[in-house]
Amino acid sequence: MRKKPRYKMGDLQLRIMQVLWDASPATVAQVHEALGAKSGLAYTTIATMLRKMEDRGLVAHETADRRFVYQALVSESEVSRGMANDVLERLFEGSLPNLVSHLLRSREVSPEELDRLQELIAQKRRAK
Amino acid sequence: MRKKPRYKMGDLQLRIMQVLWDASPATVAQVHEALGAKSGLAYTTIATMLRKMEDRGLVAHETADRRFVYQALVSESEVSRGMANDVLERLFEGSLPNLVSHLLRSREVSPEELDRLQELIAQKRRAK
DNA sequence: TCGCCAAAACTACCTTGGTAGTATTACCCT
DNA sequence: AGGGTAATACTACCAAGGTAGTTTTGGCGA
Numbered sequence: 001m002r003k004k005p006r007y008k009m010g011d012l013q014l015r016i017m018q019v020l021w022d023a024s025p026a027t028v029a030q031v032h033e034a035l036g037a038k039s040g041l042a043y044t045t046i047a048t049m050l051r052k053m054e055d056r057g058l059v060a061h062e063t064a065d066r067r068f069v070y071q072a073l074v075s076e077s078e079v080s081r082g083m084a085n086d087v088l089e090r091l092f093e094g095s096l097p098n099l100v101s102h103l104l105r106s107r108e109v110s111p112e113e114l115d116r117l118q119e120l121i122a123q124k125r126r127a128k
Numbered sequence: 129m130r131k132k133p134r135y136k137m138g139d140l141q142l143r144i145m146q147v148l149w150d151a152s153p154a155t156v157a158q159v160h161e162a163l164g165a166k167s168g169l170a171y172t173t174i175a176t177m178l179r180k181m182e183d184r185g186l187v188a189h190e191t192a193d194r195r196f197v198y199q200a201l202v203s204e205s206e207v208s209r210g211m212a213n214d215v216l217e218r219l220f221e222g223s224l225p226n227l228v229s230h231l232l233r234s235r236e237v238s239p240e241e242l243d244r245l246q247e248l249i250a251q252k253r254r255a256k
Numbered sequence: 257t258c259g260c261c262a263a264a265a266c267t268a269c270c271t272t273g274g275t276a277g278t279a280t281t282a283c284c285c286t
Numbered sequence: 287a288g289g290g291t292a293a294t295a296c297t298a299c300c301a302a303g304g305t306a307g308t309t310t311t312g313g314c315g316a
Contacts, residue, residue, distance in 0.1 A: 010303045014218060028263080045305050047264070052303080066313070067263060080219045081234045084227060087215050088235075090142060091208045096231055097244040099212060103224055104252050106209045107216075111253075116225040118249050124232050125242055138273045156293080173275050175294070180273075194283070195293060258316090265310070271303085280295070286288090
C-alpha cells in the first residue's frame with residue numbers, strides 16, 4: 001500500500017509542488033520554465049527531483065506524447081496543515097495562541113490583518 | 129567572522145536546543161540524560177551532534193572540570209520566529225490570517241484558546 | 257533508412273542530519 | 287607509576303535533498 005507521503009520536504013520540492021498546485025498537470029519543461037527563470041536550475045535537476053518526489057509519493061506522472069506529465073498527489077492544504085502543525089507542535093506546545101502571540105510580537109501586522117484575524121476568531125466561535 | 133547560524137534544524141538538533149534552553153549550561157551527559165530516557169540514543173550520538181551544532185554556530189562549549197559544558201548561542205525566540213516566519217512565507221504568502229485560518233479549520237481549538245486569541249488581537253490593536 | 261534531437265534514464269557527487277562504534281587522552285586512585 | 291575510567295576525538299555509514307553531467311532511447315523528418 002501507499003504509505004502516507006511525508007509532508008516534510010525541502011525547499012526545491014516545495015517550490016515544485018507549488019508549481020504543480022497551480023498549473024495542475026505539467027511537463028518537466030513546464031515546471032522548469034516556471035521555476036527556472038530566476039533560479040537558474042538545470043532541466044535535469046528538475047527532472048531528477050521530480051523522479052525522487054515520485055518515489056516519495058508526492059507526485060505521479062503519466063506519459064503523454066512521449067513526455068512525462070506530472071501531477072501532485074498531495075494537496076496544498078495537506079502540506080500546509082502538516083507543516084503548520086509541525087511547527088506548532090515542535091515549538092509552541094501545540095498552542096495556537098502561543099504561536100500567534102509570538103508572531104504578533106515579531107512581525108508587522110497591518111490593521112487589516114488584525115481585522116481579519118478578529119473576524120476569523122468570531123466566526124470560529126459562532127461555528128462552535 | 130561567525131555567520132548567522134541558520135535557525136533551520138533537524139529534529140534531534142531542535143530537541144537538544146530545547147534541553148539547553150531550559151537547563152542553560154549543560155554537559156553532554158546532562159543533555160543525553162534529558163533526552164535519552166525515551167529516545168534511547170547513544171551518548172556518542174549526542175556528543176557528535178553537539179559538535180556538529182557547534183560548527184554551525186548553534187551552540188558553544190567551554191571546558192569545566194574536564195568535560196564540555198554546552199550553551200545555546202541562539203535563543204528559543206529567534207528559532208521560533210525563524211521557523212514560524214519560514215512557514216508563513218513559504219506557505220501562506222506571509223499572511224498571518226491565512227495561517228490562522230488554516231489552523232483554525234484543521235485542528236481543535238478550545239474556547240479558552242479562542243479567548244486568548246481574541247485577547248491577543250485586542251491587545252495588539254491597543255498597542256498600535 | 258539514417259541520423260538528429262528531445263526527453264528520460266542513469267550515474268555521480270556534495271551537504272546535512274542522524275546514528276554510533278572505536279580510538280585516544282588525561283586524570284585520579286591505589 | 288600503572289591501570290582504570292570517563293570524556294572527547296576520530297571515523298564511518300546511511301538517508302535525503304539538491305544539483306547536474308552523460309548515456310540511452312525512440313520518434314520524426316530528410
